[in-house]
Amino acid sequence: MSIEERLKELNLVIPDPPEPVANFVPCRTAGKLVFISGQGPVINNLPVHMGKLGKEISLEDGYEAARLCALNLLSQLKNKISDWNQLKKIVSVRGFVASTENFYDQPKVVNGCSDLLCDIFGDRGIHARCALGVNVLPGNIPVEVEMVVELC
């Protein structure tokens, strides 16, 4: 099954790539690696979740926010490579979760991103990962995720 067919099966639409909010590019290639800039839970360039885990944002909403980050990472990648067959594998994911100091479930939040990547790409989608808490993220978003992938 092609990735496009798999996306349809999952009823997923890769959104238009968000515009960078500052002086950087969404993707930068070095050899076979593509480094994708940190993405937040935005739709049409507007954040759909704001606040911190442990306060305004529930675990469920945090998971959903991380899933949106994954969709935006993929939209940036798709804009760069144009054909999913060029993707050899997801390599690493780093998820930063805006958290109160007694919220400890960052891995469950970042699973929103990891689960989606594995659902779409299967073995190609599994990855090394880091899940971290931070006290605040740009624009008060609850989650930011960056990713490195390898091309064929």
Add this chain to the structure above:
Amino acid sequence: MSIEERLKELNLVIPDPPEPVANFVPCRTAGKLVFISGQGPVINNLPVHMGKLGKEISLEDGYEAARLCALNLLSQLKNKISDWNQLKKIVSVRGFVASTENFYDQPKVVNGCSDLLCDIFGDRGIHARCALGVNVLPGNIPVEVEMVVELC
């Protein structure tokens, strides 16, 4: 001297690799690089230190925690490559230290990881590094370290 001999000389045993706590893999290879997922100070999948530097965790315990992170990173790597001769060099280490907002000695904490890598591997073990404070880490661990290495 082989790495196995050096480990014996240092009276070190590489532990069994901790199981990932969520949907990711411990190591992912891209070309000659291996990205190793963030590891905490756990033994037999249980954290042996919990809390923050500047509060419950002393500098000495933080150093020890970072050293345990290094052992776990190496256990994941060893599980992947099986032979230390495949390791060309440690490339980069990123250490996140759960800290109160007036604790400033993150580099001394992360040295617990760096010192061990250099003790074991000598010139092959030196690395680029980032040491950072964060307000909280998964499961209330005090230190999480991720690593990139290069294979021969």
Add this chain to the structure above:
Amino acid sequence: MSIEERLKELNLVIPDPPEPVANFVPCRTAGKLVFISGQGPVINNLPVHMGKLGKEISLEDGYEAARLCALNLLSQLKNKISDWNQLKKIVSVRGFVASTENFYDQPKVVNGCSDLLCDIFGDRGIHARCALGVNVLPGNIPVEVEMVVELC
């Protein structure tokens, strides 16, 4: 125009490389990639800004601090490669901004680094990026930036 000429035109002097404050090296090469250790806003090994954004450090001073981080990253790189022609491109920049929990303008701070890289290197200087808030950084510096570059 050569990079040396461009630096003169911008009235910029690449400083002497800061000494690592702990057990690591400033640069580590893997294939064509160079990983450069996190740099702070120091001159002659002393921090010139201390504190957090949202409290002691204004947005303007934070921007200036990130610019100093960029100069120090470049000083470490120059010390390694000796000739700017060896630099193919800046690949990725990760900027950590010590922030109070209601400071949301990390991207504007990290622009201090990104703007300088683009001013000096043009198309070679653009990069993927992550801008993050953290509650504290080593030595109470307001900004720390790490970088990956690709050599020719």
